[in-house]
Amino acid sequence: MRKIVLKSALLLSVMFLISCDQDFNTIGSDVIGDDHFGLEKKEDVNVIAYTKSTGQVQSNNLPSNMLGYYSDPFFGTTKASFVTQLTLASVNPNFGFEADITTTDSVYLYVPYLSKQTATGSGNEPNTYELNSTYGEDFETATFDLKIYKSDYFLRDFGTNPEERQKYYSGATDRSLVEANLDGVPLNEFTGALASETTAFKFSKEEIIIYKRNAAGDFLDSSGNVTTDESARVVSQRLAPGMWINLDPLRIKDIILNASSSDLINNNIFKEYFKGLYFQMTENNPDEDALAYLDFSKGYIMMQYHSKDTDEATAEVKKKSVRINMTGNTINFFQNNFSSAYETALNNSNSTTGDELLYMKGNDGSVVFIDLFGPDTDVNGVPDQLEQLRSEKILVNDAFLTFYVKNDGQKNATRIYLYDATNNAPLLDYIFDSSTATDPKNNKLLFGGILEVDEDNEDLGVKFKIRIRSHINNIINGDNPDTNKNVRLGLSVTDNIANSSSYDVFDSVNFGNEKLPIASIISPLGTIVYGNTTTDESKKLKLEIYYTKPN
Template identity: 50%
Template sequence: MKRKKVLGFLGLMLLSLVSCDKDFNTVGADLIGDGNYNFNRYPVQHLTAYTRATGPVQTNNMPLNALGVFEDPVFGTTKASFVTQLELNSTDPDLGIDIEIQAIDSVYLYVPYFSTLEDTDDSGNNTYSLDSIHGNLSDSFDLKIYESGYLLRSYDAVNPSEIQRYYSDDKNLIEGNLVSTQLNTSTNTSQNNQFKFLGDEIVIYETDGEGHFLDSDGNTTIDFSQRVVKERMKPGMWLDLDKNHFLTRVLEANSTDLFNNNNFKEYFRGLYFQVTPNSGAAGALAKLDFSSGYIVIQYHSRASASADLKKKSLKLNLSGNTVNFLDNTYNTNYQNVLNTANSNDEMLYLKGGNGSVAFIDLFGTDDTDGNGVADELDEIREHGWMVNDAVLTFTIANDVINFDEEAKRIYLYDATNNTVLLDYTYDSTTASDAKYNKYVFGGILEVDDNDVGTVYKFRLLYYINNLLQSEDIEDLKNIRLGLAVTETIANVANYNLRNTFDLPVAIPSGSADFTVETVPLSSIMNPLGTVVYGNDPSVLEENRLKLEIYYTEPN
């Protein structure tokens, strides 16, 4: 049967109308047919969906990285450590002569947290609320910083034309090559063995270079209220580091080691942030942009033999190659889910990091005529429907998941071709928070009047229309979608799995095994998870995964 590649006019009207409204309205129920058209809703009958574990995932050079400990009552405990290279802010620096670090000098590391300014008082003091931190902020974990002796390569050593990949379970590469003792040994234990993510503004005051605070007239003062503020910094990780180590390893390094950053990264191979849970503490885990962090080395030196000692500083950026290490201790129930390879699950467990994703066959796997297309899709195509909307709904298993730490958005993608769906591409809607852009395409957590999560919905108008109108039979074979939690809807890159795995073929006739090699990067960056119902017959009908197609049929 020949079909015109026509997108329904009503569908276009619908998308233009909903593009300014985040709410998912019931489409089709209120449409009234006239003498020429009948408006109908068709619930797809043969959906299948199932969970699969990702195993270790690629985690080098991600835009965001996790650090800390997160205890999830559904999925278990995640421990996230991190390693990064350092780069000189200014290469080939003139450090002077007679270099020394005095008692009034310091070496500190700063990495800002994601935060929102809430208030500023009359004295200019700022109050912030922290964002992207999960768990209990009052809980601590043990944080140790070491110099790493392992060179993080940019390109594969065997095949230099290939980008080097590092994975979430590669921690032993670093821990087997540490070249320093612990560097964050401050007597302030909130910087090391009782580390906490603190939300206080960080204030630096003007001094005379000799360790004395200055007032507005430039005079030294011991009166706290008279101190002049030099800099106000957003809340962040502030760690005082071992001064002698950085004197020896950086300030007294050979000039060739500081000449450029390639030399420096070969010489000083990076910092390792090692995380260990504290007994009796659930801990907390933050998503951080380490590339915005830096180290400041304060020191004194002379410009010449006859010059006075002057205070100076050298800045190192937390730049270059990075790797995030993720250790999971799964809860028994979740581990059992991962160990059971079903072809149609009662519940779908989605977890970020090295967790789990789901795969969906929208029209099942029956293919009695052997044409490589699901029988239900064949039948629908024969009707010549003009699709006005298509909505895929995932109902949240609220008796399983804890809403307080539930993924606020999930991502639906073309797992066959590892790319976005047409509806993602055509959706240009934006929100005040960029994480909620493309809200017509959907995947955003919907809540009821009690702020309890209810469903995630996706609109698949363009995708379903393409399936029904396409003349190319190859477009219809092995139709499989992927579903994962997402940190940001804007990032649709894919990262590799250490161990690929095969899924059952979508349509048995003549198809090869479906091999999964990648997962969305945005899922790896998000430590949270969610649990939604699948389409197994054991699920109550009102909770089942459902795809509803709203269409116009000529009389």
């Protein structure tokens, strides 16, 4: 294993050019080194860190969305549901004459999972895939009661103020608005519906293959002849693994084929007419969990039908199709059943002295706030400890916050994100780090926050280490009073280190002016780390500053 030691800011800038493809458990220990020869070290910096519950979080139009049920041994369970608007792939469609959905037509819904192809099948054999961003100990076996409803609740673009985008939140408040406006029975429950698409749905990594058929629905071979030989079927289309669900053809016929032409003339009107779909999953066994990210923006409904091009009696009846895309406004809802231990920790958090343990949980869970440099006894807006460091005019060569993991049964998040919580913005060290890795989740590896694990047990997390040299140097030596302020820091789990944007929380009175990183909202994971009041000095949260003094 190659050891990389960072000794100075110059070497740090050179390291930005390095692309690293090591595993996450190696990166933290090798790239962010512990050797700082010839430098003085200050580690008695006053640090106060505490946990804050987020409550409901803004969750409309997220960059990725999840569906399913996730169980964490410590934090508890989370169930994710989803609602989306729909748009016509081609507006103002001409269905022709005598349009009808026949017994040989199908109406199906397809939403791809996040996946990567790993092998190519020969002939009409399926290609092989692996799924990305899946969670749950029983992902391939857990089954669900899946319900896909027609939603009659309109998702607005703007709020009461026409200049402000509408915000929807993850909890029961907005979810109840949708669930109170569902149209009848689910669209995937009808005579002939398969249990694997309704009451016994499960996620699958299998490729979806559509074979060529004639107008009567028979399979065809390469010569265009009807065949019953599965190996002779001609592949018409291959789809990456995803949710493939047949929908009630009679209801879709009524919604689309029987619609007034004025309801289909453009997508603004169509979204008012067919307001969307609501996806709801109920676990069949609470001891089995499975949750996946779905790329709903690439999802669609495909409605097949037959019609004539003219109204002549002898005109040929042709098979046609209409595609309805899952684009427009969306909301991801989260239903939590937190453990009593986690609830107690949230209720007992102390923002004055800090906490013994710090709890980060994604979705609508919790984040950590950190205040540096202690009290301001002379009430001049600058902490006493920071004033002393500024007077010494030290040159900051490096600085780290290290968080030791308490393995308390939770399934550890593999990365955390430190940010400016006062201004809801990334830190300078995050901005300056352009380093990349083979796995994009390990990009900005010099900034850090990647879980280091035990060499003998990769399931056992050890610590997270985050470099904040530029941030600390700017606070101590920056000469711009508008940008060198000692801001409050925020710490959250992250599912996408490249996304530094923030969203609102529902209870802004309790949470303050701070927003929440979107990358935390889209992660179901959590982790527990030691804080500043733990009695275990070897695990205590510390800020380490490596510096030299001027001659």
